[in-house]
Amino acid sequence: MxxxxxxxxxxxxxxxxxxxxxxxxxxxxxxxxxxxxxxxxxxxxxxxxxxxxxxxxxxxxxxxxxxxxxxxxxxxxxxxxxxxxxxxxxxxxxxARVDLFDHVEPTLRHLSESYPLMLITKGDLMHQQNKLTRSGLSGYFKHVEVVADKTPEVYRAIFERHHLTPDRFLMIGNSMRSDILPVLELGGHAIYVPSKLIWVHEHRDLPEGLSDRFVELEHLGQVEEWIRQNGR
Ligand SMILES: [Mg+2]
Missing domain, CATH: 1.10.150.240 (Putative phosphatase; domain 2)
Structure with a gap:
């Protein structure tokens, strides 16, 4: 679990x-x-x-x-x-208005009934907080972390602050560089949901010898089912 x-x-x-x-x-x-x-x-x-x-x-x-x-x-x-x-x-x-992707609201609503959800985002503090408020999604998140960068050190600090065990932590995101590789490096689990557009800075190739703590899904609507089947 x-x-x-x-x-x-x-x-x-x-x-x-x-x-x-x-x-x-x-x-x-x-x-x-x-x-x-x-x-x-x-x-x-x-x-x-x-x-x-x-x-x-x-x-x-x-x-x-x-x-x-x-x-x-x-x-x-x-x-x-x-x-x-x-x-x-x-x-x-x-x-600019906050344009939610398909499947986001029901996925967060259902998962938040069984798991504490956390938002981890990097960027301007005020802008990120504004977007979250305007998205209408803030009620689904128990914790919100707006960080300066998403390095292994930053994730390690989040684990310590919230007393989390890496092996029982799951991160879901579109950036191999920021959301996936640092979490896998620390022993966490990651679901990679590639976006249609990605900034060149965030691009990284898939890791060699894929970990069994990693999966790539096509869209967010598949996340809930995957967690139901694999959410130990
Ligand atoms: Mg992203």
Missing amino acids: FEVIAFDADDTLWENEAYYRSGRETFHQILASYPLPADLDDRLDATENRNIPYFGYGVTSFVFSLIETAISVTEQTVSAADIQRILDIAKNMLD
């Missing part, structure tokens, strides 16, 4: 990466009147990766990277009006 079942939020319970893709498209439109390098997206990817240690994950970090990239690729000629339009990308993302 699992002691706790934990869920990732972004791109596991609700749409997220789609808003970043759309933000990038608007960014391209804003800069369309400037002479731009062909590798604009690669330069933005590199800036985002470089900025994570400074600004963490989330929309705030993203918009700093958009502005920094705009300044760099326009050789410091980007106008204040265009910087304002880039800031508006972030505000629109923060205001």
Whole structure:
């Protein structure tokens, strides 16, 4: 029997990466009147990766990277009006509605009747809390952890804080890098539910020699049945 079942939020319970893709498209439109390098997206990817240690994950970090990239690729000629339009990308993302994926609500409702559920998400604290409130799902979660990153150390600290045994912990998420590999490394169980869109930063190949503590499912609607059959 699992002691706790934990869920990732972004791109596991609700749409997220789609808003970043759309933000990038608007960014391209804003800069369309400037002479731009062909590798604009690669330069933005590199800036985002470089900025994570400074600004963490989330929309705030993203918009700093958009502005920094705009300044760099326009050789410091980007106008204040265009910087304002880039800031508006972030505000629109923060205001965007929370679009739940299929199967999410009934799955959480049913599982929460038998297990304590935990939400583990990384990103801007205020934005993640707002999304959870607006999702209408907060009542299903006994614990909510908004963390700066999802490393093995962060999961270990969560296990200690909640007195959890790794072998009785199940994590469900769309990111191999953040939701699956660190949990398996610590001896926990993980269900990988790949999302249609994933940020290149979160991509990792499936682990070699798959653990019997790991399973990949196509969508969240299959989770409840899998737990019923395997939920020791
Ligand atoms: Mg995710």
